[in-house]
Amino acid sequence: MPAGPPRPPVATVRKGRGSASWVASRFDSRSAVPEDDGWNGLQALQDEAGAPATVVTDERARSIVSRNASPDIGFSQSVNPYRGCEHGCIYCFARPSHAYLDLSPGLDFETRLFAKTNAAERLRAEFARPGYACSPIALGINTDAYQPLERERGITRALVEVMAEARHPFSVVTKSAGVVRDFDLLAPLAADGLVSVYLSVTTLDNRLSARMEPRAAAPHARLRTIRRLADAGIPVGVLVAPVIPAITDHELEAILGAAREAGAASAGYVLLRLPHELKTLWREWLELHYPERAAHVMSLVQQLHGGKDYDSTFGRRMRGQGPFADLLAARFARAHRRLGFARLPPLRTDLFRPLRNASPQGVLF
Template identity: 70%
Template sequence: MEIASIPPSPGEDARRVQAPVRGRGAASWVAGRFETRAQVGEDDGWGSVYDALAEAPALRTQVAEERARRIISRNASPDIGFSQSVNPYRGCEHGCVYCFARPSHAYLNLSPGLDFETRLFAKTNAAELLRAELAKPGYVPAPIALGINTDGWQPIERRYSISRACLEVLRETRHPLSIVTKGSALLRDLDLLAALARDGLASVYVSVTTLDNGLSAALEPRAAAPHTRLKLISALREAGVPVGVLVAPVIPAITDAHLERILAAAREAGAQSASYVLLRLPHELKDIWREWLRLHYPDRAAHVMSLLRQMRGGKDYDSAFGTRMRGEGPFADLIALRFAKARRRCGYGALPPLRTDLFVRPQPDSPQGELF
């Protein structure tokens, strides 16, 4: 698979992007941490660096089809509620500037910035591989998180239907799964999800960051609007699919004031359970986030970063298990108390556990068919 080189990005000192890129979350090609060379744009005093950015052609989404070697990823992280996941796509067109998965694009020698949301990869053999891995004699069923690193129901799913194909395999084998999404494309798959849910095999969390349309458009430019996500919660509930709301990420001084309103609106829409995650800034995401703050909230950028560091032991990010999702310190404790109080007031409970006892191992492909 041939991957073109990253377009040159302005250097950190000279890089003062004049305006956001329309329809995109990141504003530049932030270099990946594995780059051996960096290209730096130096302004000559005549605004040439900024002119080049302004005159660049509109960014279009490019999708490369790839044949993955395996599809089920496993983890033993103690603060994640699943042990295995399936990701049909790499990169995400939703363009959420805060996405914790952005640094994974560095492994492809691509930018976690604009490349992450414009240079996408579709694993066209995902369903085929999933069936083969479930058919292995030693496979032990456990709930699969479908589309957890990048959203399985991002806009290109309408074209490729890879996540739906995986759902069909899981329905056929009566295998449990969970989904976290902010994509309205999931509405197309309510038939499969409802059938899985009737057997206690499916649950969905809809991610809601804010109820403010303008802020949502800046933070997550190609994701479904907040009111559309609330409608998705209602549709899932009406179809009999256990559904919760994930307030993620909670961003101090940007979205944390919306916490209670999100919980109340999601509960009214039909959400049965609720959780939240504090903003995480691993690897290159720190630079992407700072750039976004400079463009959208220059008056409070320093304050936001100060609050984040207070919740991360004085650092931009702390990846320690147990605290990376919620943070620590007085401000983090305050968010936790507010969330717990609002959760009780709204009457949230827990989603039912997923069943694993109904699993039917698929027959491996064989020239003899089902003779053996």
């Protein structure tokens, strides 16, 4: 693995990055604590690491389809073309997965990226397995499949090409306007009921978005992407995700209204989730950007999760519990009904045609 940037444990606002530090992973046996020696050592260390560069490592995946049996998730299969995500969304629930790579869920998650160069090859092999059972694939869950790196690598497009060849249904959730690049593939698939796209919109405030999700598309660009998807005949929905108490929750109705006006046919929402190291990262971000309301935000978060920063129980982790959660659910239901949102049509599985592995002896039947 290539050497990364220096990793001082100094929490500070970093231009173009969501994380404030290289927070230690839950598997680290040691952690560093910064001490000022009176010679401006901390300031020098902070300046040196103020804008860490992105490092991309190519890797060969042994498998590409991940499966889950979670009862509160609407898919059982997912594919991630990359590990890590340069969008840098501070609230991303996938950040703790970088700890399994012995890397920080903080700045490493958005600066130390991994590109699965053989992703399309592995997906083709999966579709050729005799026992493969077709069910919709969620493309990009632990990473945004259309993050900036995709412009250079094109791994997501290669995966879409394999799914188009196999007539395999899939959905995309993204914060990127880059999905429009693949309209030539997506529009014909949508006509056959094989694809749907959701744009995740957290806020309509450009300045807040720049601090919270610094390298994702701006809010107006996401709304424009919804319009372009709808105009191209591609089923599109909006996810207000995450809803953050005392930071973005007041925008819930406005986001839904703007997305509906842009052409979104379906809508959903997910509350802020803070698993593992994300609790530390989120508190750092709050103290740097909203110190005057940090305690209030965390008080509301804990009210939603039974007094804890996070409750991972199925059915409660994405909606919370208690009066504040009930109020959010009621507000969403009322806006959903008033704006005329509905469900996107189910993706078809009956068109799937298994792919064949190449054989030097050819194919007889």
